[in-house]
Amino acid sequence: MITLDDYSDIVGKNYIENLKYLAKKLKNKKVIMLNSTKEGGGVAEILHRLVPLLNELGINCKWEIINGDDKFFNITKKMHNALQGQNFNFSDEEYNYYLKINNENSKNLDLNADFIVVHDPQPLPIISNYNNSKKNKWIWRCHIDLSKPNLNLWKFLKCHLTPYDASIFSLAKFSRTLPHPQFLVAPSIDPLSDKNRDLSAKEVETIIKKLGVNKNKPLILQISRFDRFKNPIGVVKAYKLVKNELDCQLILAGGGATDDPEGMKVFKEVKREAGHDKDIKLLILPQNSNLEINALQRTADVIIQNSSKEGFGLVVTEGMWKEKPVIGGAAGGITIQIFNDYNGFLIHSNEGAAYRIRYLLNRPRKSRDMGRHAKEFVRNNFLITRHVRDYLAIFLALENQGKNIINLF
Amino acid sequence: MNNKSIFKFYDYNLIISPTGQKASNLKEFLNILEESEDNVIYYHLFQSPIKHHLRYPVYPNDFANWAADSLGDFALAEKLANFDPYDFHEVGSVKNEIANIVEGHLWDLPTVPWARPGFEFYFCSSISLIFNSRISASNLNQFKEGILKVSANSIYYHFFEARRRNKNKMSDDFTLWLKENSYEEKVIKKIQDIDFYFYSISEIRHRLLKILSYYEENNLENQDLV
Numbered sequence: 001m002i003t004l005d006d007y008s009d010i011v012g013k014n015y016i017e018n019l020k021y022l023a024k025k026l027k028n029k030k031v032i033m034l035n036s037t038k039e040g041g042g043v044a045e046i047l048h049r050l051v052p053l054l055n056e057l058g059i060n061c062k063w064e065i066i067n068g069d070d071k072f073f074n075i076t077k078k079m080h081n082a083l084q085g086q087n088f089n090f091s092d093e094e095y096n097y098y099l100k101i102n103n104e105n106s107k108n109l110d111l112n113a114d115f116i117v118v119h120d121p122q123p124l125p126i127i128s129n130y131n132n133s134k135k136n137k138w139i140w141r142c143h144i145d146l147s148k149p150n151l152n153l154w155k156f157l158k159c160h161l162t163p164y165d166a167s168i169f170s171l172a173k174f175s176r177t178l179p180h181p182q183f184l185v186a187p188s189i190d191p192l193s194d195k196n197r198d199l200s201a202k203e204v205e206t207i208i209k210k211l212g213v214n215k216n217k218p219l220i221l222q223i224s225r226f227d228r229f230k231n232p233i234g235v236v237k238a239y240k241l242v243k244n245e246l247d248c249q250l251i252l253a254g255g256g257a258t259d260d261p262e263g264m265k266v267f268k269e270v271k272r273e274a275g276h277d278k279d280i281k282l283l284i285l286p287q288n289s290n291l292e293i294n295a296l297q298r299t300a301d302v303i304i305q306n307s308s309k310e311g312f313g314l315v316v317t318e319g320m321w322k323e324k325p326v327i328g329g330a331a332g333g334i335t336i337q338i339f340n341d342y343n344g345f346l347i348h349s350n351e352g353a354a355y356r357i358r359y360l361l362n363r364p365r366k367s368r369d370m371g372r373h374a375k376e377f378v379r380n381n382f383l384i385t386r387h388v389r390d391y392l393a394i395f396l397a398l399e400n401q402g403k404n405i406i407n408l409f
Numbered sequence: 410m411n412n413k414s415i416f417k418f419y420d421y422n423l424i425i426s427p428t429g430q431k432a433s434n435l436k437e438f439l440n441i442l443e444e445s446e447d448n449v450i451y452y453h454l455f456q457s458p459i460k461h462h463l464r465y466p467v468y469p470n471d472f473a474n475w476a477a478d479s480l481g482d483f484a485l486a487e488k489l490a491n492f493d494p495y496d497f498h499e500v501g502s503v504k505n506e507i508a509n510i511v512e513g514h515l516w517d518l519p520t521v522p523w524a525r526p527g528f529e530f531y532f533c534s535s536i537s538l539i540f541n542s543r544i545s546a547s548n549l550n551q552f553k554e555g556i557l558k559v560s561a562n563s564i565y566y567h568f569f570e571a572r573r574r575n576k577n578k579m580s581d582d583f584t585l586w587l588k589e590n591s592y593e594e595k596v597i598k599k600i601q602d603i604d605f606y607f608y609s610i611s612e613i614r615h616r617l618l619k620i621l622s623y624y625e626e627n628n629l630e631n632q633d634l635v
Binding site for chain 2: 014015017018021022147170172175176177178181182183184207312331332339342373376377380389390393394396403404405406407408409
């Protein structure tokens with residue numbers, strides 16, 4: 001089992017000691033994390049690490065989930081998309097059903113804790129079923145892009161958000177005007193998970209052989225769902241521009257296309273664009289292909305994330321952690337991860353992508369330097385240990401509400 | 410050895426707190442800026458080095474970087490970069506000065522510069538958490554070791570933030586301690602001569618260590634302070 005001290009080699013002993021020191025100030029505090037699933041998705045992935053680490057630090061942290069039927073999750077899925085800007089209308093019946101399921105869940109959930117962190121919109125209105133004493137601090141943790149939410153839905157949800165004591169967003173641009181304090185917590189990756197841990201050369205070789213990667217040609221890689229916002233067709237176009245100048249191969253790898261009709265459509269379009277080029281591989285990876293993604297990222301010469309719209313872009317973080325400079329579309333959270341010519345390049349067109357790919361393939365030394373910077377940048381900003389520290393700091397800030405400077409010595 | 414001569418390194422944790430306000434163009438930016446609390450100005454102007462602690466950014470504060478990257482207004486970026494907020498004792502005066510620069514610049518422009526959607530300026534404030542890093546020093550060697558070991562945020566707290574806390578641009582915690590313990594004027598001056606406004610925290614750490622090592626090799630051999 002991975003423990004907090006296992007992270008010492010990565011972030012330094014001092015960092016871990018500081019976490020323990022901060023946690024001591026919150027000793028015996030009770031925290032509840034509440035979301036709607038323990039399996040699948042980025043939120044569950046983060047909580048699977050975060051909750052044990054908080055407990056190891058002496059915080060009494062429990063993870064609860066709300067239950068619902070297909071009807072409920074279809075409504076919340078629609079809400080998720082509407083909050084990210086898609087145009088949907090919600091009927092009163094849908095709103096009422098959403099509230100009813102939350103109400104039913106509240107009968108079975110004891111949410112009495114010092115800090116109750118409610119993740120995303122699914123359980124958001126559950127707060128109204130509890131006696132919100134001043135002792136209990138309710139925090140809404142929003143993981144989604146709220147930069148342009150559907151107005152009617154937002155008005156409805158905002159009423160339920162008002163009684164909360166604080167909200168947490170991933171990026172400043174996702175924050176809204178709210179009657180309580182808001183905090184920023186960027187997502188993070190776990191450097192000891194299968195997707196990110198160090199792999200031996202032998203492990204990498206076995207995996208990439210299985211995936212049919214040609215070891216003799218520079219590899220350009222994009223890992224993403226086959227989604228228009230990730231612009232995979234643009235990646236193929238950029239690759240073709242590069243291929244005119246130097247021999248290379250392209251892998252586009254992603255999951256989820258088979259059960260997503262839109263994804264399947266995009267996949268077919270990408271396939272058509274790729275034509276009969278044997279140096280282009282389109283891989284549909286099954287869920288939990290973490291080691292495969294890890295090995296591909298470690299093998300790639302250039303990693304690209306050609307998104308035109310992006311929440312945070314943890315796949316960029318993962319690539320950077322493998323000491324690769326990442327070429328990323330100047331969108332969403334990618335812009336706070338990549339600094340031009342330092343740890344990667346931000347691009348605005350397929351031509352820009354092609355130009356930067358050629359630049360990096362022609363300058364392996366520069367590419368290695370940028371890769372080193374990329375890894376250090378992630379070490380300092382986007383690892384799970386920073387995520388733990390952010391939660392501790394926010395809990396302490398809420399215990400000292402109203403102060404801009406909190407002295408803990 | 411008395412207590413006075415022990416240097417305690419403090420660690421510093423920044424919690425970023427967005428206000429929910431955003432500016433899509435320079436006029437909106439000015440309006441929101443004028444209404445902003447001191448803490449917002451402090452975050453965007455003074456605490457910028459924490460975000461860029463590995464590498465010095467093109468411009469030294471969030472306002473100047475936004476003017477260049479999102480408005481494409483490089484003249485304004487240069488004016489905002491050349492402005493040194495540490496020249497003022499009060500954040501309120503810093504705000505007025507920045508507002509004057511922006512207002513004067515807008516006055517001379519034929520049109521108001523806009524940012525592309527997604528590249529608006531998002532106003533934030535911050536909460537600072539200060540705690541004992543449990544690293545301390547009572548001689549030069551330990552002092553150097555401390556500077557090497559502590560987090561970048563700790564260096565920020567003692568070398569950047571201290572100047573505002575001490576209300577004196579020349580008074581960082583490190584040189585104060587060296588002075589208090591009668592280290593040579595020469596080394597203190599060398600450290601004071603670092604124009605901290607032009608270095609990342611990581612570069613500052615490197616320079617401090619270089620100065621202290623040179624001093625140690627040439628003057629003192631891990632001498633305890635009395």
